[in-house]
Amino acid sequence: MTAIVDREYTLDHKYTRSAGRIYLSGVQALVRLPLMQKMRDRALNLNTAGFVSGYRGSPLGGLDQALWSARKHLKASNVEFVAGLNEDLAATAVWGSQQVNLFPGAKYDGVFAMWYGKGPGVDRTGDVFKHGNAAGSSKHGGVLVLAGDDHACRSSTLPHQSEHEFISAMMPILNPAGVQDILDMGLLGWAMSRFTGRWVGFKTIAETVESSASVNVDPHQLDIVIPSDFVMPAGGLNIRWPDPPMNQELRLHQYAMHAAIAFAKANGIDRVVFDSPKARLGIVTTGKSYLDVLQALEYLGLDEKMCRDIGIRVYKVGMTWPIEPDGLKSFAHGLEDIIVVEEKRSFIEAQLKEHMYNWEHTTRPSIVGKYDESGKWVLPSVGELTPAMIALVIAARLKRFFTSERIEERLTWIAVKEKELALPRANFTRAAHYCSGCPHNTSTVVPEGSRAAGGIGCHYMVTWMDRKTDTFTQMGGEGVPWIGQAAFTETQHIFQNLGDGTYFHSGSLAIRACVAAKVNITFKILYNDAVAMTGGQPVDGTLSVEDLIKQVYAEGVKKIWLLSDDPDKYRGNSELSGHGVSLEHRDELDRVQRELRDIQGVTVLIYEQTCAAEKRRRRKRKLMIDPPKRTFINQAVCEGCGDCGVQSNCVSIVPVETEFGRKRAIDQSSCNKDFSCVKGFCPSFVTIHGGQLKKSRGSGGKLDVDRLPQPAIKSDLREPWNVLITGVGGTGVVTIGALLGMAAHLEGKGVSVLDQTGLAQKGGAVTCHVRIAGKPADLHAVRIAAGEADLVIGCDVVVVNDYWALSKIRESRTHAVINDYQSYPGSFTRNPDMQFPLKEMLDAIGLALNHKNLDVVDATTIATNLMGDSIATNLFVLGYAWQKGLVPVSLDALMRAVELNGAAIEMNKTAFGWGRLAAHDLKAVRQAAGLDQPKLLPVKTVTHSDQLSWGDAGIAESLDEIIARRVAFLTDYQDAAYAARYTHLVNEVRAAEQRKAPGSQVLTTAVAKYLYKLMAIKDEWEVARLYSSGEFEKRLAQTFDGDYTVHFNLAPPLLAKRDEDGKLKKSEFGPWVFKAFKLMAKLRRFRGAWFDVFSRTDERKMERQLLADYIRCVEELIGSIDHQNIKLASEIASIPEHIRGYGHVKEAHVHKARQRWEELMAMWKKPAEAKRAA
DSSP states (O other): OOOOSOTTOOTTHHHHOOSSEEEEEHHHHHHHHHHHHHHHHHHTTOOEEEEEEEOOOTTSTTHHHHHHHTHHHHHHTTEEEOOOSSHHHHHHHHHHHTTGGGSTTOSSSEEEEEEEEEHHHHHHTHHHHHHHHHHOOOTTOOEEEEEEEOTTOSSSSSOOOOHHHHHHTTOOEEOOOSHHHHHHHHHHHHHHHHHHOSEEEEEEEHHHHSEEEEEEOOTTSSOOOOOSSOOOOTTOSSOOSSOOHHHHHHIIIIIIHHHHHHHHHHTTSSEEEEOOTTOOEEEEEEHHHHHHHHHHHHHTTOOHHHHHHHTEEEEEESEEESOOHHHHHHHHTTOSEEEEEOSSSOSHHHHHHHHHTTSOTTTOOEEESSBOTTOOBOSOSSSOOOHHHHHHHHHHHHTTTOOOHHHHHHHHHHHHHHHHHTSOOOOOOOOOOOOTTOTHHHHTOOOTTOOEEOOSTHHHHGGGTTSSBOOOOSTTOTTTHHHHHGGGSSOOOEEEEEEHHHIIIIIHHHHHHHHHHTOOEEEEEEEOSSBTTTTOBOOSSOOOHHHHHHHHHHTTOSEEEEEESSGGGGTTOHHHHHTTEEEEEGGGHHHHHHHHTTSSSEEEEEEEOOOHHHHHHHHHTTSSOOOSEEEEEOTTTOOOOOHHHHHHOOTTEEEEEETTEEEEEEOTTTOOOOOGGGGSSOTTEEEEEEEEEOSOOSOOOOOOOTTSOOOOOSOOSSSOEEEEEEEETTSSHHHHHHHHHHHHHHTTOEEEEEEEOTTGGGTOEEEEEEEEESSGGGOOOSSOOTTOOSEEEESSHHHHTSHHHHTTOOTTTOEEEEEOOOOOOGGGGTOTTOOOOHHHHHHHHHHHTTTOSEEEEOHHHHHHHHHSSGGGHHHHHHHHHHHTTOOOSOHHHHHHHHHHHOSSHHHHHHHHHHHHHHHHOHHHHHHHTTOSOOOSOOGGGOOTGGGGGGGGSOOOOSHHHHHHHHHHHHHHHTOHHHHHHHHHHHHHHHHHHHHHSTTOOHHHHHHHHHHHHHHSOOOHHHHHHHHHSSHHHHHHHHHEEEEEEEEEEEOOTTTOOBOTTSOBOOEEEOTTHHHHHHHHHHTGGGTTSTTOGGGGSHHHHHHHHHHHHHHHHHHHHHTSOOTTTHHHHHHHHTGGGGOOSSHHHHHHHHHHHHHHHHHHHHHHTSHHHHHHHO
8 A cells, every 4th residue: 555655744734835735625725825925925026915704604614713823824915814894895895905105104015905705695706806906906905706606505595606707807717626726826826817907706616615635736837928918008907096987997998808808818817738739529618617628538448549539629618707818719619519518697608609600601600508408407507517517418418420339338337227216216405504502593483473584504494493583684784674574574574583693794784774664573682702603713803791782772672681591780870771681591482582572673682692603612622601500301211202302402302112102312422412302391310410421332343453454456547436425414424524634645645625515513404525536637516426436435325325326336447435423414303203214214225225235334333332432433433444455545644634634633533443444253242242132021021120221122023022121111100900901902902903903913002012102101200210210310320421410301290380371381300300310219009099199289180091091092992903903903093193192281291192192993883984994
């Protein structure tokens, strides 16, 4: 295996090396770019400085963070970074940087500047761009305008394309194809800006800025040429003052665009990359699409030599507007057909047709792009183009004069693959969701009878979360649509969600507009101390809660409420009292909102709680106190009702399948300690004060990788090796790609890594495309083409089941390592009965692989048991794949990459080692993790005392086992006589079913489960027993270490207070409750006695009535069952499955269950309908 060739490499080299190769992302290349410009200027004896400003937004959402992290390097090169308040003000600041040398006192010869913003930010900044570009750039300055376009709408409210906005401002446009192009074209862009006196548009998309590659970084490798054939007008083209508007227009139209064309021609920005002396078919392309074209040609078996032989010419356009005509004319000479390959709306295609319109028809080639000659949509303007799409179009045009066996084979495979992908499969998606403990989970709730409008960023996500929140606006327009609605609807009031970042950006003007319009609206401003959607950046400026209060008060709002998860820190604050602000704990949200909606005019509710992801980061860095408190669920008490999910909307509440149905648990690895789940009306939640989590629940097996054989690597990299990684945002999936990329770079290989994240940091789907080649020149597109994956690392099986992931698999080529852990999506919080279709997903993956080369391993469970943290899962899977010979980089390089990454080095190395061992001896690793233990409770040994260990026994597999366990449980619940009542009816049903529907057990199974459920109701006596049996304390001891105390969250019906709706409110009780529970457990035999005050509540009476009605119903069913209606009988007998929870939650479930019960019984009493149902 290749040895490390760059052992001295460090992460700082991406900014400090002045020559050779470095490994960096597109975003990091943008940070490095001003450093390289400074190096070039210094070599020319120019004393320049740099200025960067803009506003974050995907795919440039992390640029400001990268700039902040590189501040020492920027400062050393006199580059000033000032994050913009919003996009247009940032652009105005950039305009100012070009004016420095208009006035005395300039400290530098010029300031080169960079503006950045998401596509919608380009839209809103048009006025500045037009004015700034008309005024011009300075002679030794220059402006690059970075547009972050989201073609596929992965992290946006609309897909967008910024070229037309740039044209509107008459800015030349450059479109880099990859990371190397960002560096090269960025330097060309500043040089062009200086020469033409114009601002230069610079297009970026996810494929260029969210990808990483190994690139050359010598700032002097480009020989930038100043055109000698362009005659400058008097006074040149750069900024000046005074400068009348009509003079600006004249310079812009008559000279500047021609200067840009001359510069592009002199520097070969547009160029022929494949040529042929007998070319017939030409392909014009740009940016990311250029790499897709090369990949498509390779896909069809057409290398440069074959293209030359058969007559294909490829033209890469670097400056997409204005297009350079001489190079285009030379390229098009002799061609019969031209295919224009570009994403989104036709742009280059329109320019080509305009330029060639007056050519002689005998020399003018046909041009197809979005549509062919017949009007067929061949390269759509929606979404993104893929190499496979492009290959189909190229093959169709080539077919007029050439085809090959390889081309026909690929076309046949695509057709077969499309049919395979069209087959039914599990419709189970992983949509983005709020982080565990996110304040949005609770702040976005509205009271019954009200509705709200969504916002931008994280507030956009609430629109798909069943929160009575619909529609949204552009950033800063929040609430303003209500001005246009209020006069025309009977609705009197709405709530409007607004983040503090958006408020600071421009949302404050929306509040002012609503005050001026005198509409009834409550702005719910979430003050979470971070710009959560794009990575937790601070708000761009000083904005405290007190500042926010003063500002909205000054706007004239009628009332301000402040809710906080820690209101004590605001008590006695004069800013609150001085502005009439009311203060409460966030738990009072519903009551406060009900009050606000009745107030005429504009009101404001400030909800103060730090972003959960930011809290986690700060706690790790010891910048915020990590409260010594955790939540834990007693699964024996849990009813699986899902009210904890309703109250918290939190993804750290996970399902656990048990003998007695689905329960809930807290994923302690992901829990951010918000504690909203405790508000679920259920006594199963306890809070653990003190102590800490145990680091391992496994058997503590020793990791010994020294005895492992070195794997036989399955690729010699004569062809690129493509690795597709799938996973869940926030779990470290991107880290795998980064480690593989760095390892390949350290070995001198060619490598590209594309992280397709979008909203994935919010628990959504992540895919990472890693391409490794023997040398950099062997790589083209960064995205893996259809059928071109050599390895799929499925850290999350759900994402592998996606259409686009399955499309990368080819049965004769692809290997897959799949983690089959059932990680539920965030929508589980709203659908407690959601089923995880693991078998169906694995079947779809197996079909794509023709059931070959597939390894399935429960990596999450194993890694968590071994390492004490689920974050170890992905390195475990990587180690497994590496040991199988599926990762063509050396162990030495990978371990060095782990060290350079700098995070949890030893844990990651250990997890990788366990994964290697699992690939070699999975059984031994499972045993080390405490898995594959034999069942502790064969049926014959089930007794009352064994009940303590039922959680370890697995789920009963036979009817006898189901019955035996429940008999034992009911005996402990009350006594043997009580259990005998259960046995008597179950046996009666079993006998009837055997007699009337021989061979069937479905009805008996249903009655065995659900008669037990109605008999073993969790009243106060039972809850006490389940807490004091010893099982609960055993589970605590398995989970926590150290000195801790247990606090209980209860609503005793005789003691608890009630809320405004009459529902009992929970309170926290101390450890003394354990003693009370133990006493109550001993007295449970007196359940139902005259002094049992609990039995007199409405809830207990309801439960007794349910049991009596159920027994009567079952007796009615067994009187007339047969093979035709047994399925319906089983469904009726299973009705108690839907009766869950405690108090008002249970009452609501009972109401729905009763309705369904009545519907089914109506069908039962109409035999014809019953037969149809069966």
